[in-house]
Amino acid sequence: MKYRRVGLGTLATMKINTIQLLASSSHTMSHIFIPIFAKSLGASFLEVGMITAAFGAASFLSSFIFGKAADINRLRPIVLIGLILSALSFFLQIFAYDAISLSLIRAMAGFSMSIYPAALTVYIYYQKGSIGKFSSFGSLGWMLGFLLAAFIENVQYLFVLSSLFYLVCFVTALGLKDVQKPSVKVSYFSVDTFSKNSPAYLSVFIRHAGAGAVWTVMPLYLLHMGASSFWIGVIYAINPLIQFLVMRRLDDFRNEWLVKWGFIMSGLAFLVYFLAPGFIFLVPGMFFIAFGWSFLFVGTNQLLIQRNKDKATASGILNSTLAAASILGSVSGGLILELSGYRETMLFGVLCAFVGMLVFNAKDRLPLQAVEKLQAHVPLKD
Numbered sequence: 001m002k003y004r005r006v007g008l009g010t011l012a013t014m015k016i017n018t019i020q021l022l023a024s025s026s027h028t029m030s031h032i033f034i035p036i037f038a039k040s041l042g043a044s045f046l047e048v049g050m051i052t053a054a055f056g057a058a059s060f061l062s063s064f065i066f067g068k069a070a071d072i073n074r075l076r077p078i079v080l081i082g083l084i085l086s087a088l089s090f091f092l093q094i095f096a097y098d099a100i101s102l103s104l105i106r107a108m109a110g111f112s113m114s115i116y117p118a119a120l121t122v123y124i125y126y127q128k129g130s131i132g133k134f135s136s137f138g139s140l141g142w143m144l145g146f147l148l149a150a151f152i153e154n155v156q157y158l159f160v161l162s163s164l165f166y167l168v169c170f171v172t173a174l175g176l177k178d179v180q181k182p183s184v185k186v187s188y189f190s191v192d193t194f195s196k197n198s199p200a201y202l203s204v205f206i207r208h209a210g211a212g213a214v215w216t217v218m219p220l221y222l223l224h225m226g227a228s229s230f231w232i233g234v235i236y237a238i239n240p241l242i243q244f245l246v247m248r249r250l251d252d253f254r255n256e257w258l259v260k261w262g263f264i265m266s267g268l269a270f271l272v273y274f275l276a277p278g279f280i281f282l283v284p285g286m287f288f289i290a291f292g293w294s295f296l297f298v299g300t301n302q303l304l305i306q307r308n309k310d311k312a313t314a315s316g317i318l319n320s321t322l323a324a325a326s327i328l329g330s331v332s333g334g335l336i337l338e339l340s341g342y343r344e345t346m347l348f349g350v351l352c353a354f355v356g357m358l359v360f361n362a363k364d365r366l367p368l369q370a371v372e373k374l375q376a377h378v379p380l381k382d
Contacts, residue, residue, distance in 0.1 A: 015176055016124060017137045019169045023083070024141025026162035026169075027113055029149045030090055032236055033229070034106070035219045037155045043099040045220075049334020052216050054103040055110035056326035062114035063323055067316010070119040075312075076178045079123070082115030083170040089113075091163035094156050114323065118316035125305055126179050132251045132298050139243030139294070146240065150233020193313050197304060200259075201317060203360035204300055205325045207263055210352025212329020213336065213345050214270055221342045225279035235282060242290030247298055255303040262296025263357030265289070270349030292353075 038048045070078055089108040096102035124134045145162075152158055194201060222232045250258060265288050272285030300318060308314040336345045 015172050016120070016134065018172050019079075019083070019120065020134060020137040021141040021144070022165040022169050022172075023086070023113070023116075024138040025145035025148065026086070026090060026141075026165040028142045028145030028236075028240075029152075029158045030093060030109070030145075030162045032146060032149045032219060032233065033155045033158070034102075035216065036223065036229075037096075038099060038102055039220070041096065041098050041102060043102075045217075045338040046331075046334045047099045048220075049216055049330045049332070049337075051099060051103045051106055052212075052330035052334075053327045055106040056212070056323045056330060058107040058110035059114040059323035060320045060327065062111040063118065063316050063319035066115045067118040067319065068310075068313050070122055070312035070316065071310045074178050075119040075123050076173070076176055078119040079116045079173050079176070080170065082112060082117075082119075083166055083173055085112035085115065087163050087166035087170060090159060090166055093159040110323070114319060117319055118312045121301070121315050122305075122312040123176075123179050125311060130248075130251050131302055131305070133248045135294075135298055135301070136244045136247035139240040139247060139290075142240030143237045143244065146233045146237035148233075150230045150237070153229045153233075193308060193310055194317050197308070197314065197317075199359060199362075200300060200303060201321045203259075203263070203356045204296065204318070205321050205356075206359060207266055207296070207353050207356030208322050208325035209329040209332065210270065210349035210356075211266065212326040213333030213352075214273065214329075214349040216330045216333035217337050217342060217345050218273075220337070221273075221345075222279050222282070224342060225276075225282075227279040231279065235279065235286060238283060238286040239290045239293075242287055243294045246291055246294040250294065250298045251302075253299075255299040255306075258295040258299025259303065259360055260357060262292050262294075262299060263353050263360065265292030265295065267350050267353035267357070268292075270346050270353060274343050274346035274350065 034051065035048045038051050043051065066078055066082070086109070089105065089112040092105050092108065093102075096105050121131065121134070124131060148161065149158055152161070219232055222235065227235065269285040269288035269292055272288060273282055276282045276285070301315060304314040304318055305311045332348065333345050336348055
Protein backbone atom coordinates (compact mmCIF):
# COMPACT_ATOMS: atom_id res chain seq x y z
CA MET A 1 0.00 0.00 0.00
CA LYS A 2 1.28 3.47 -0.89
CA TYR A 3 0.95 6.41 1.45
CA ARG A 4 0.75 10.00 0.33
CA ARG A 5 3.32 12.22 2.02
CA VAL A 6 2.05 15.66 2.94
CA GLY A 7 3.93 18.75 4.04
CA LEU A 8 4.37 19.56 7.70
CA GLY A 9 2.23 22.39 9.04
CA THR A 10 3.97 25.37 10.57
CA LEU A 11 3.01 24.40 14.14
CA ALA A 12 4.14 20.79 13.72
CA THR A 13 7.42 21.96 12.21
CA MET A 14 8.04 24.25 15.16
CA LYS A 15 7.35 21.41 17.61
CA ILE A 16 9.70 18.97 15.87
CA ASN A 17 12.48 21.56 15.57
CA THR A 18 12.04 22.57 19.22
CA ILE A 19 12.43 18.96 20.32
CA GLN A 20 15.51 18.49 18.15
CA LEU A 21 17.01 21.78 19.38
CA LEU A 22 16.45 21.29 23.12
CA ALA A 23 17.26 17.57 23.17
CA SER A 24 20.57 18.20 21.41
CA SER A 25 21.32 21.03 23.84
CA SER A 26 20.64 18.72 26.77
CA HIS A 27 23.07 16.13 25.50
CA THR A 28 25.95 18.51 24.77
CA MET A 29 25.73 20.64 27.91
CA SER A 30 26.04 17.44 29.98
CA HIS A 31 28.59 15.78 27.74
CA ILE A 32 31.24 18.46 27.24
CA PHE A 33 32.61 18.46 30.80
CA ILE A 34 32.19 14.74 31.54
CA PRO A 35 35.94 13.98 31.08
CA ILE A 36 36.88 16.85 33.40
CA PHE A 37 34.13 15.90 35.87
CA ALA A 38 35.32 12.28 35.82
CA LYS A 39 38.88 13.37 36.59
CA SER A 40 37.56 15.41 39.52
CA LEU A 41 35.99 12.19 40.86
CA GLY A 42 39.39 10.47 40.74
CA ALA A 43 39.11 8.65 37.40
CA SER A 44 42.25 7.78 35.44
CA PHE A 45 42.59 8.63 31.75
CA LEU A 46 41.66 5.05 30.86
CA GLU A 47 38.62 5.21 33.15
CA VAL A 48 37.56 8.45 31.42
CA GLY A 49 37.56 6.48 28.18
CA MET A 50 35.60 3.64 29.79
CA ILE A 51 32.97 6.06 31.12
CA THR A 52 32.44 7.46 27.62
CA ALA A 53 32.41 3.90 26.26
CA ALA A 54 29.63 2.91 28.69
CA PHE A 55 27.51 5.75 27.31
CA GLY A 56 28.24 4.61 23.76
CA ALA A 57 27.52 0.92 24.48
CA ALA A 58 24.11 1.69 25.92
CA SER A 59 23.38 4.04 23.03
CA PHE A 60 24.33 1.33 20.54
CA LEU A 61 21.92 -1.18 22.06
CA SER A 62 19.08 1.31 22.36
CA SER A 63 19.44 2.65 18.81
CA PHE A 64 19.37 -0.85 17.36
CA ILE A 65 16.31 -1.96 19.33
CA PHE A 66 14.20 1.15 18.91
CA GLY A 67 15.16 1.75 15.28
CA LYS A 68 13.48 -1.55 14.46
CA ALA A 69 10.62 -0.78 16.86
CA ALA A 70 9.90 2.45 14.99
CA ASP A 71 9.41 0.53 11.73
CA ILE A 72 6.98 -1.90 13.38
CA ASN A 73 5.07 0.37 15.77
CA ARG A 74 3.69 3.91 15.99
CA LEU A 75 6.30 6.66 16.16
CA ARG A 76 4.75 9.03 18.72
CA PRO A 77 4.86 6.67 21.77
CA ILE A 78 8.51 5.84 21.09
CA VAL A 79 9.39 9.55 20.98
CA LEU A 80 7.49 10.22 24.22
CA ILE A 81 9.05 7.30 26.11
CA GLY A 82 12.56 8.29 25.02
CA LEU A 83 12.16 11.91 26.07
CA ILE A 84 10.71 11.29 29.54
CA LEU A 85 13.31 8.61 30.35
CA SER A 86 16.04 11.00 29.17
CA ALA A 87 14.75 13.68 31.53
CA LEU A 88 15.00 11.22 34.42
CA SER A 89 18.39 9.70 33.59
CA PHE A 90 20.09 13.05 32.89
CA PHE A 91 18.88 14.35 36.26
CA LEU A 92 20.36 11.30 38.03
CA GLN A 93 23.84 12.40 36.91
CA ILE A 94 23.98 14.83 39.86
CA PHE A 95 24.24 11.80 42.18
CA ALA A 96 27.47 10.40 40.63
CA TYR A 97 30.23 10.23 43.24
CA ASP A 98 32.97 8.08 41.64
CA ALA A 99 34.01 6.58 38.30
CA ILE A 100 31.77 3.50 38.65
CA SER A 101 28.60 5.39 39.57
CA LEU A 102 29.23 7.90 36.79
CA SER A 103 29.68 5.02 34.31
CA LEU A 104 26.37 3.44 35.31
CA ILE A 105 24.39 6.67 35.18
CA ARG A 106 25.96 7.71 31.87
CA ALA A 107 24.98 4.30 30.49
CA MET A 108 21.38 4.99 31.54
CA ALA A 109 21.54 8.39 29.86
CA GLY A 110 22.98 6.89 26.66
CA PHE A 111 20.24 4.26 26.48
CA SER A 112 17.45 6.76 27.13
CA MET A 113 18.54 9.45 24.67
CA SER A 114 18.90 6.87 21.87
CA ILE A 115 15.30 5.65 22.04
CA TYR A 116 13.69 8.48 20.06
CA PRO A 117 16.11 9.76 17.31
CA ALA A 118 15.29 7.19 14.59
CA ALA A 119 11.54 7.60 15.17
CA LEU A 120 11.86 11.39 15.04
CA THR A 121 13.94 11.30 11.83
CA VAL A 122 11.47 9.00 10.07
CA TYR A 123 8.59 11.15 11.33
CA ILE A 124 10.12 14.03 9.35
CA TYR A 125 10.64 11.85 6.26
CA TYR A 126 7.05 10.60 6.09
CA GLN A 127 5.77 14.16 6.45
CA LYS A 128 7.98 15.29 3.55
CA GLY A 129 10.18 17.42 5.76
CA SER A 130 13.84 18.24 5.03
CA ILE A 131 16.26 15.90 6.79
CA GLY A 132 19.04 18.43 6.26
CA LYS A 133 17.12 21.25 7.94
CA PHE A 134 15.91 18.92 10.69
CA SER A 135 19.52 17.83 11.35
CA SER A 136 20.63 21.46 11.37
CA PHE A 137 18.46 22.17 14.40
CA GLY A 138 20.33 19.39 16.18
CA SER A 139 23.57 21.23 15.45
CA LEU A 140 22.04 24.50 16.62
CA GLY A 141 21.12 22.70 19.82
CA TRP A 142 24.71 21.54 20.22
CA MET A 143 25.87 25.13 19.91
CA LEU A 144 23.35 26.28 22.52
CA GLY A 145 24.46 23.50 24.85
CA PHE A 146 28.14 24.36 24.47
CA LEU A 147 27.49 28.06 25.11
CA LEU A 148 25.37 27.32 28.17
CA ALA A 149 28.16 25.09 29.44
CA ALA A 150 30.67 27.88 28.83
CA PHE A 151 28.72 30.43 30.84
CA ILE A 152 27.34 28.18 33.59
CA GLU A 153 30.46 25.99 34.04
CA ASN A 154 29.08 24.23 37.16
CA VAL A 155 28.47 20.68 35.94
CA GLN A 156 25.79 19.94 38.57
CA TYR A 157 23.71 22.89 37.36
CA LEU A 158 24.20 21.69 33.79
CA PHE A 159 22.85 18.24 34.69
CA VAL A 160 19.71 19.78 36.18
CA LEU A 161 19.22 22.11 33.20
CA SER A 162 19.67 19.28 30.70
CA SER A 163 16.97 17.29 32.51
CA LEU A 164 14.66 20.30 32.44
CA PHE A 165 15.21 20.72 28.68
CA TYR A 166 14.25 17.09 28.10
CA LEU A 167 11.12 17.62 30.18
CA VAL A 168 10.16 20.57 27.97
CA CYS A 169 10.74 18.31 24.93
CA PHE A 170 8.39 15.72 26.39
CA VAL A 171 5.65 18.29 26.99
CA THR A 172 6.13 19.61 23.45
CA ALA A 173 5.94 16.08 21.99
CA LEU A 174 2.58 15.53 23.69
CA GLY A 175 1.15 17.89 21.08
CA LEU A 176 2.39 15.79 18.13
CA LYS A 177 -0.06 13.66 16.18
CA ASP A 178 0.74 10.16 14.96
CA VAL A 179 2.01 10.16 11.39
CA GLN A 180 0.55 7.72 8.88
CA LYS A 181 3.21 5.28 7.74
CA PRO A 182 3.47 1.68 6.56
CA SER A 183 4.16 -0.92 9.23
CA VAL A 184 7.23 -2.78 7.99
CA LYS A 185 7.68 -6.37 9.11
CA VAL A 186 11.18 -6.43 10.57
CA SER A 187 12.72 -9.16 12.68
CA TYR A 188 14.59 -7.86 15.71
CA PHE A 189 17.27 -10.47 15.03
CA SER A 190 17.62 -9.86 11.28
CA VAL A 191 20.87 -8.37 10.01
CA ASP A 192 19.74 -8.05 6.38
CA THR A 193 19.58 -4.25 6.45
CA PHE A 194 23.04 -4.04 7.97
CA SER A 195 24.50 -6.53 5.47
CA LYS A 196 23.03 -4.73 2.46
CA ASN A 197 24.48 -1.40 3.57
CA SER A 198 27.58 -2.69 5.35
CA PRO A 199 30.16 -0.68 3.33
CA ALA A 200 28.44 2.58 4.28
CA TYR A 201 28.14 1.55 7.94
CA LEU A 202 31.72 0.23 8.10
CA SER A 203 33.26 3.36 6.59
CA VAL A 204 31.34 5.63 8.97
CA PHE A 205 32.27 3.36 11.88
CA ILE A 206 35.99 3.66 11.15
CA ARG A 207 35.88 7.44 10.76
CA HIS A 208 33.75 7.92 13.87
CA ALA A 209 36.00 5.70 15.98
CA GLY A 210 38.79 8.17 15.29
CA ALA A 211 36.48 11.08 16.02
CA GLY A 212 35.38 9.41 19.26
CA ALA A 213 38.99 9.17 20.40
CA VAL A 214 39.55 12.84 19.56
CA TRP A 215 36.42 14.12 21.32
CA THR A 216 37.05 11.96 24.40
CA VAL A 217 40.33 13.76 25.09
CA MET A 218 39.56 17.15 23.50
CA PRO A 219 38.34 18.91 26.69
CA LEU A 220 41.47 17.71 28.49
CA TYR A 221 43.60 18.71 25.47
CA LEU A 222 42.17 22.23 25.56
CA LEU A 223 42.70 22.39 29.32
CA HIS A 224 46.28 21.19 28.80
CA MET A 225 46.81 24.05 26.31
CA GLY A 226 45.63 26.61 28.85
CA ALA A 227 41.99 27.08 27.84
CA SER A 228 39.51 27.99 30.56
CA SER A 229 36.07 26.35 30.85
CA PHE A 230 34.63 29.43 29.12
CA TRP A 231 36.96 29.09 26.14
CA ILE A 232 36.34 25.35 25.92
CA GLY A 233 32.61 26.03 25.57
CA VAL A 234 33.10 28.84 23.05
CA ILE A 235 35.50 26.84 20.84
CA TYR A 236 33.15 23.85 20.91
CA ALA A 237 30.22 26.09 19.92
CA ILE A 238 31.86 27.09 16.62
CA ASN A 239 31.46 23.59 15.19
CA PRO A 240 27.65 23.25 15.56
CA LEU A 241 27.03 26.87 14.52
CA ILE A 242 28.66 26.20 11.15
CA GLN A 243 26.86 22.84 10.95
CA PHE A 244 23.52 24.61 11.40
CA LEU A 245 24.26 26.91 8.46
CA VAL A 246 25.65 24.14 6.21
CA MET A 247 23.21 21.26 6.83
CA ARG A 248 20.22 23.31 5.72
CA ARG A 249 21.64 23.54 2.19
CA LEU A 250 22.61 19.92 1.51
CA ASP A 251 19.34 18.29 0.45
CA ASP A 252 19.98 18.73 -3.30
CA PHE A 253 23.55 17.46 -3.41
CA ARG A 254 24.61 13.99 -4.47
CA ASN A 255 24.79 11.88 -1.31
CA GLU A 256 27.92 9.95 -2.34
CA TRP A 257 29.69 13.27 -3.00
CA LEU A 258 28.72 14.53 0.46
CA VAL A 259 29.96 11.39 2.19
CA LYS A 260 33.32 11.40 0.37
CA TRP A 261 34.03 15.03 1.22
CA GLY A 262 32.84 14.41 4.76
CA PHE A 263 35.75 12.03 5.22
CA ILE A 264 38.23 14.44 3.63
CA MET A 265 37.19 17.44 5.71
CA SER A 266 37.22 15.35 8.90
CA GLY A 267 40.78 14.25 8.23
CA LEU A 268 41.87 17.84 7.65
CA ALA A 269 40.25 18.90 10.91
CA PHE A 270 42.08 16.28 12.96
CA LEU A 271 45.34 17.23 11.22
CA VAL A 272 44.82 20.86 12.31
CA TYR A 273 44.27 19.65 15.88
CA PHE A 274 47.54 17.71 15.69
CA LEU A 275 49.54 20.71 14.43
CA ALA A 276 47.97 23.40 16.69
CA PRO A 277 50.57 25.10 18.93
CA GLY A 278 47.90 26.61 21.21
CA PHE A 279 44.20 26.26 21.91
CA ILE A 280 43.19 29.27 19.78
CA PHE A 281 44.73 27.53 16.73
CA LEU A 282 42.16 24.76 17.03
CA VAL A 283 39.48 27.16 15.75
CA PRO A 284 40.19 26.51 12.01
CA GLY A 285 39.81 22.80 12.73
CA MET A 286 36.33 23.46 14.09
CA PHE A 287 35.35 24.91 10.71
CA PHE A 288 36.73 21.85 8.90
CA ILE A 289 34.99 19.39 11.22
CA ALA A 290 31.71 21.31 10.92
CA PHE A 291 31.70 20.93 7.13
CA GLY A 292 32.96 17.35 7.40
CA TRP A 293 30.30 16.14 9.82
CA SER A 294 27.53 18.04 8.04
CA PHE A 295 28.41 16.40 4.73
CA LEU A 296 28.92 12.94 6.22
CA PHE A 297 25.85 12.79 8.49
CA VAL A 298 23.30 14.26 6.07
CA GLY A 299 24.70 12.36 3.10
CA THR A 300 24.75 8.99 4.86
CA ASN A 301 21.33 9.44 6.48
CA GLN A 302 19.68 10.40 3.19
CA LEU A 303 21.46 7.61 1.35
CA LEU A 304 20.22 4.97 3.79
CA ILE A 305 16.66 6.28 4.09
CA GLN A 306 16.21 6.56 0.33
CA ARG A 307 17.59 3.13 -0.52
CA ASN A 308 15.80 1.08 2.20
CA LYS A 309 12.15 0.24 2.81
CA ASP A 310 12.74 -0.26 6.55
CA LYS A 311 13.81 3.35 6.95
CA ALA A 312 13.76 3.62 10.75
CA THR A 313 15.79 0.41 11.00
CA ALA A 314 18.38 1.76 8.56
CA SER A 315 18.58 5.07 10.44
CA GLY A 316 18.65 3.29 13.79
CA ILE A 317 21.54 1.07 12.67
CA LEU A 318 23.41 4.21 11.62
CA ASN A 319 22.91 5.60 15.13
CA SER A 320 24.04 2.24 16.54
CA THR A 321 27.10 2.36 14.29
CA LEU A 322 27.99 5.80 15.60
CA ALA A 323 27.48 4.61 19.18
CA ALA A 324 29.59 1.47 18.62
CA ALA A 325 32.32 3.59 17.06
CA SER A 326 32.25 5.89 20.07
CA ILE A 327 32.87 2.86 22.32
CA LEU A 328 36.00 1.88 20.41
CA GLY A 329 37.01 5.53 20.02
CA SER A 330 36.54 6.36 23.68
CA VAL A 331 38.62 3.41 24.88
CA SER A 332 41.22 4.06 22.18
CA GLY A 333 41.42 7.75 23.06
CA GLY A 334 41.86 7.04 26.76
CA LEU A 335 44.43 4.32 26.07
CA ILE A 336 46.46 6.37 23.56
CA LEU A 337 46.47 9.32 25.95
CA GLU A 338 47.51 7.07 28.84
CA LEU A 339 50.36 5.46 26.89
CA SER A 340 51.45 8.25 24.55
CA GLY A 341 49.91 11.72 24.42
CA TYR A 342 47.34 14.15 23.08
CA ARG A 343 48.82 14.70 19.62
CA GLU A 344 49.08 10.98 18.96
CA THR A 345 45.32 10.76 19.60
CA MET A 346 44.74 13.43 16.94
CA LEU A 347 46.86 11.42 14.48
CA PHE A 348 44.67 8.40 15.18
CA GLY A 349 41.68 10.53 14.09
CA VAL A 350 43.46 11.47 10.82
CA LEU A 351 44.22 7.82 10.09
CA CYS A 352 40.64 6.67 10.74
CA ALA A 353 39.16 9.38 8.48
CA PHE A 354 41.51 8.37 5.66
CA VAL A 355 40.79 4.64 6.01
CA GLY A 356 37.05 5.29 6.21
CA MET A 357 37.14 7.18 2.93
CA LEU A 358 39.05 4.35 1.24
CA VAL A 359 36.48 1.79 2.41
CA PHE A 360 33.56 3.89 1.18
CA ASN A 361 35.12 4.65 -2.20
CA ALA A 362 36.17 1.04 -2.78
CA LYS A 363 32.95 -0.75 -1.84
CA ASP A 364 29.89 1.46 -1.50
CA ARG A 365 28.06 1.81 -4.79
CA LEU A 366 24.35 2.33 -5.30
CA PRO A 367 22.74 -0.20 -7.65
CA LEU A 368 21.97 1.35 -11.07
CA GLN A 369 18.23 1.06 -10.48
CA ALA A 370 18.50 2.92 -7.18
CA VAL A 371 20.60 5.66 -8.78
CA GLU A 372 18.05 6.16 -11.55
CA LYS A 373 15.23 6.31 -9.01
CA LEU A 374 17.16 8.83 -6.91
CA GLN A 375 17.94 11.01 -9.92
CA ALA A 376 14.25 11.05 -10.86
CA HIS A 377 13.33 12.70 -7.55
CA VAL A 378 16.39 14.67 -6.44
CA PRO A 379 18.35 17.25 -8.49
CA LEU A 380 22.02 16.39 -8.28
CA LYS A 381 24.96 18.76 -8.03
CA ASP A 382 28.70 18.16 -8.11
